[in-house]
Amino acid sequence: MEYKIGTDARCAVIGYGSWATAIVGLLAANGRRVGWYVRNPEVLESLCSDGRNPRYLNDLEFDRNSIAPSSDLDAVVRDADIVILATPSAYLKDFLAPLTVPLRDKFVVSAIKGIVPGDYQTVVEYIHDHYGLSYRQIGLVTGPSHAEEVSRGKLSYLTVVCADPENARRIGERFAGENIRLSYSADLYGVEYAAILKNIYALSVGIAVGLGYGDNFLAVLIANAAGEMTRFLEESYPDERNTQVSAYLGDLLVTCYSTYSRNRRLGLLIGHGCTVKSALNEMTMVAEGYFAADCIRHINFRHRVDMPIADMVYRVLYEGASARRCMQELTTKLI
Numbered sequence: 531m532e533y534k535i536g537t538d539a540r541c542a543v544i545g546y547g548s549w550a551t552a553i554v555g556l557l558a559a560n561g562r563r564v565g566w567y568v569r570n571p572e573v574l575e576s577l578c579s580d581g582r583n584p585r586y587l588n589d590l591e592f593d594r595n596s597i598a599p600s601s602d603l604d605a606v607v608r609d610a611d612i613v614i615l616a617t618p619s620a621y622l623k624d625f626l627a628p629l630t631v632p633l634r635d636k637f638v639v640s641a642i643k644g645i646v647p648g649d650y651q652t653v654v655e656y657i658h659d660h661y662g663l664s665y666r667q668i669g670l671v672t673g674p675s676h677a678e679e680v681s682r683g684k685l686s687y688l689t690v691v692c693a694d695p696e697n698a699r700r701i702g703e704r705f706a707g708e709n710i711r712l713s714y715s716a717d718l719y720g721v722e723y724a725a726i727l728k729n730i731y732a733l734s735v736g737i738a739v740g741l742g743y744g745d746n747f748l749a750v751l752i753a754n755a756a757g758e759m760t761r762f763l764e765e766s767y768p769d770e771r772n773t774q775v776s777a778y779l780g781d782l783l784v785t786c787y788s789t790y791s792r793n794r795r796l797g798l799l800i801g802h803g804c805t806v807k808s809a810l811n812e813m814t815m816v817a818e819g820y821f822a823a824d825c826i827r828h829i830n831f832r833h834r835v836d837m838p839i840a841d842m843v844y845r846v847l848y849e850g851a852s853a854r855r856c857m858q859e860l861t862t863k864l865i
């Protein structure tokens with residue numbers, strides 16, 4: 531089905547973590563009231579009374595007239611034309627479970643960077659298969675974009691991905707702002723997988739830093755991670771794409787280097803000697819790379835791409851292998 535987003539399309543955001551909150555901040559600055567599905571009563575009450583999310587990005591104050599938070603998922607979706615998904619991938623099904631209103635007549639944009647566990651599908655594939663949307667009705671918003679910086683107005687570049695360039699521009703208009711630059715792409719498969727893989731690579735970087743490796747080695751590790759990402763995309767879904775641009779390489783770099791990165795932080799804890807279980811318990815936010823390491827391994831059984839870095843992360847996270855020994859072995863495979 532050909533789906534055209536109208537100029538007056540209404541947006542709604544599903545989720546109330548840090549990225550969802552930063553996204554609502556961008557959309558709300560652009561005019562129309564933003565629907566917002568917030569199932570947590572404490573967060574909902576605070577947004578309605580005080581215009582703040584008490585759990586995430588608490589310093590961001592919303593004009594209460596610009597947001598419409600609600601715990602009624604059906605009502606939020608019914609009133610929207612563009613539905614933006616911004617939950618961690620592991621909880622997406624759980625968040626969408628109460629939905630009885632069809633999504634088929636909406637445009638769905640995923641801001642999620644992960645695989646739906648259990649189904650081993652990307653969010654785009656999952657929405658296509660389970661909600662009956664055509665791939666032309668699904669898009670992505672991605673790029674190097676930590677919520678903390680976006681919400682504080684630090685210059686950030688986002689990439690909107692969807693098949694139809696006109697729809698991509700309409701979505702871009704909603705995210706646009708003084709400190710947001712936009713790019714466009716039609717590579718749904720490549721950009722979505724790049725955003726998933728970079729989380730695994732940032733975990734490997736955190737592990738290396740925690741083990742005491744220096745900047746020289748990190749540069750080698752990240753250069754090899756960029757190569758591994760490109761190899762996976764080229765071998766699993768060949769297309770004309772330039773993986774040197776922000777949506778692929780840029781997002782990999784920011785996640786590997788930024789102190790805001792949740793994935794890097796999880797790796798750091800493990801590199802410092804925490805068990806995987808205690809490192810996960812220490813995290814106050816979700817590190818998608820933990821789930822992705824298992825899902826990508828499973829998906830790669832089909833493609834059989836050589837992925838030594840992703841394999842190393844999997845062995846440390848899921849097989850109880852020694853981080854030090856695995857990293858040492860990996861050093862012999864990098865160029």
Ligand SMILES: NC(=O)C1=CN([C@@H]2O[C@H](COP(=O)(O)OP(=O)(O)OC[C@H]3O[C@@H](n4cnc5c(N)ncnc54)[C@H](OP(=O)(O)O)[C@@H]3O)[C@@H](O)[C@H]2O)C=CC1
Pocket residue numbers: 545546547548549550570585586616617618619621624641642643644675676677678814815816818
């Ligand atoms: N943060 C960022 O800078 C960016 C994140 N993204 C992507 O956005 C997506 C959302 O991430 P982000 O906003 O960072 O996530 P956060 O860690 O900030 O938020 C987590 C959200 O998930 C809920 N949650 C946590 N644990 C559970 C659980 N066990 N069961 C059900 N719900 C749970 C939390 O609810 P509660 O508080 O009630 O526990 C909260 O709403 C991810 O795919 C991420 O990769 C993309 C770009 C930037």
Ligand SMILES: O=C(CO)COP(=O)(O)O
Pocket residue numbers: 643673674675676729732781784785790791792793794816817818
């Ligand atoms: O995707 C992100 C930045 O672009 C966020 O990465 P982390 O989840 O590692 O913080």
